[in-house]
Amino acid sequence: MLDEYSTELVNTVTWKKDPAAAMKALYAEWRKLFADDKGQFTIYGPVGCEKCSGTGYRGRVGLHELLIGTDPVKKAIQEHARVAELLAIALDEGMHTLKQDGMEKVLQGVTDMHQVRAVCIK
């Protein structure tokens, strides 16, 4: 999942400068945020019961992607930057894509990758 998450970041300045270091930093951040005290991640899958008609899911949860109009983002828009360039700038500014938000929710045990992939169609 780390690879899939990072494919969203390949055009960012941070990633281009040193992909190995960026990957290491991302993994360290994930461990801090989502791993248990032994550094283990838990990925949940649906089990299902009578209450959920065997689906293993209950309710809905939103995946979000918010482009903040920071100065570098505004500049890129004014200069008619290409979408890929604007995305890279926004990601460098701290934006998370819809899919990245989904993957963070997978790591939190809120949903699973099957559900994330179902809604993150490019």
Ligand SMILES: [Zn+2]
């Ligand atoms: Zn159930």
